[in-house]
Amino acid sequence: MEARRDVFQAIADPTRREIIGMVAKEPQNINALAENFDISRQAVSLHLKILNECGLIIVHKKGRERVCEAKLDQLAEVNQWVKQYKQFWEQKLDALEVYLDSLHKDDKK
Amino acid sequence: MEARRDVFQAIADPTRREIIGMVAKEPQNINALAENFDISRQAVSLHLKILNECGLIIVHKKGRERVCEAKLDQLAEVNQWVKQYKQFWEQKLDALEVYLDSLHKDDKK
DNA sequence: TCCATACGCAAGTATTTGCTTGCAAATATA
DNA sequence: TATATTTGCAAGCAAATACTTGCGTATGGA
Numbered sequence: 001m002e003a004r005r006d007v008f009q010a011i012a013d014p015t016r017r018e019i020i021g022m023v024a025k026e027p028q029n030i031n032a033l034a035e036n037f038d039i040s041r042q043a044v045s046l047h048l049k050i051l052n053e054c055g056l057i058i059v060h061k062k063g064r065e066r067v068c069e070a071k072l073d074q075l076a077e078v079n080q081w082v083k084q085y086k087q088f089w090e091q092k093l094d095a096l097e098v099y100l101d102s103l104h105k106d107d108k109k
Numbered sequence: 110m111e112a113r114r115d116v117f118q119a120i121a122d123p124t125r126r127e128i129i130g131m132v133a134k135e136p137q138n139i140n141a142l143a144e145n146f147d148i149s150r151q152a153v154s155l156h157l158k159i160l161n162e163c164g165l166i167i168v169h170k171k172g173r174e175r176v177c178e179a180k181l182d183q184l185a186e187v188n189q190w191v192k193q194y195k196q197f198w199e200q201k202l203d204a205l206e207v208y209l210d211s212l213h214k215d216d217k218k
Numbered sequence: 219t220c221c222a223t224a225c226g227c228a229a230g231t232a233t234t235t236g237c238t239t240g241c242a243a244a245t246a247t248a
Numbered sequence: 249t250a251t252a253t254t255t256g257c258a259a260g261c262a263a264a265t266a267c268t269t270g271c272g273t274a275t276g277g278a
Binding site for chain 2: 006008009011012014017022041070071072073074075076078079081082083085086088089
């Protein structure tokens with residue numbers, strides 16, 4: 001479970017995306033995080049290691065605990081990459097927005 | 110090389126991101142795409158298969174060629190996911206955050 | 219028709235992932 | 249001090265991933 005370590009690879013795993021969501025909401029120690037999953041503590045710990053190594057979380061010791069905290073600046077890279085293709089989905093979203101707006105107006109009537 | 114097939118996984122691979130960049134710029138057939146890489150045509154073809162299966166490209170026959178075209182609406186999902194953490198990288202120079210960061214450093218002692 | 223081109227399919231391989239279990243170290247609490 | 253908690257390290261494993269090579273099949277042009 002070594003080798004590649006970029007943000008795209010890091011967020012490719014659903015479990016890691018969940019972890020990110022959790023620590024973004026509130027910093028937590030490893031056991032607390034692991035309780036949310038069916039996999040072993042070690043497995044979660046490895047995911048955390050990967051997230052840490054590519055800079056998406058920071059871990060600081062607090063007694064015998066390791067508190068994991070979100071540090072998602074790196075996601076800007078993903079945002080940047082996706083953004084350049086915005087034209088490919090933007091029109092569709094606009095259309096959806098218009099549609100939802102029209103529903104809204106109908107509601108108010 | 111089967112099994113998982115979501116957008117996050119699809120864009121995790123650097124080669125696939127390159128391919129996306131190429132077909133987004135201009136639709137191309139498989140051999141033309143493969144020439145840009147050091148890997149075999151088959152390898153590129155497999156990447157294209159994955160991209161196709163998760164809907165990021167569409168392939169249409171044109172004589173004996175298969176022309177690949179970008180269809181990146183699915184990237185909206187990634188955009189959406191990343192967007193929710195925008196706060197984590199956007200206000201880097203915010204005075205409050207700098208202050209909180211300094212408190213953090215104290216914590217680590 | 220004959221041949222080159224563009225491509226898919228399938229078998230085989232090395233490496234990476236994602237996970238487990240067992241055990242040891244460090245810290246907190248009784 | 250004895251014990252429980254939180255965690256890391258390491259070996260081991262099945263499956264997925266990223267490739268390769270060889271061969272067969274259309275399609276297009278000479």
